[in-house]
Amino acid sequence: MGVQTDFSTPTLTTDTNGRVSIEYPMYNYSFAMKDVQELTLVDSLPRGRRTNGVATDTVAIGNFKFDGFGKSKVYLVKNSPPYIVIKLPDVYVLYNNKDATETERLYAELKGW
Numbered sequence: 730m731g732v733q734t735d736f737s738t739p740t741l742t743t744d745t746n747g748r749v750s751i752e753y754p755m756y757n758y759s760f761a762m763k764d765v766q767e768l769t770l771v772d773s774l775p776r777g778r779r780t781n782g783v784a785t786d787t788v789a790i791g792n793f794k795f796d797g798f799g800k801s802k803v804y805l806v807k808n809s810p811p812y813i814v815i816k817l818p819d820v821y822v823l824y825n826n827k828d829a830t831e832t833e834r835l836y837a838e839l840k841g842w
Contacts, residue, residue, distance in 0.1 A: 739804040741835055747842050751804055756791050758802050762842040767816035770836045774812055
C-alpha cells in the first residue's frame with residue numbers, strides 16, 4: 730500500500746451543486762460546501778499522527794489527528810506547501826497537490842463557493 734500511495738494522487742473535484750469529492754482508493758470522502766465552517770490556505774501544518782491511513786516519506790493519506798484540529802481527513806504531499814485546510818462540523822480536511830499552482834487553483838475554486 731505504501732508504494733501505491735507514493736505513486737497515486739488523490740483527486741479533488743466539485744460539482745455544480747457545491748458537493749466536493751476527494752477520490753482515493755479506500756479513503757474517498759465527500760462533503761457539501763454549505764457545511765464548510767472555515768477555509769484557509771496555509772504554508773505549514775501542526776504536528777499530526779496517523780490513526781488509520783498511510784504515511785510515507787512523501788505522502789500522508791487517511792485519518793489523522795492534528796494538534797489544534799483534532800480528527801482530520803488527510804490527502805497531503807509532504808513538504809509541498811501550500812495546504813488547503815477545510816473545517817467541517819466534526820472533522821478537518823487537509824489537502825494539497827504536489828504542484829503549488831494547482832493547490833492554489835483548487836483553493837480559489839473552493840473559495841468561490
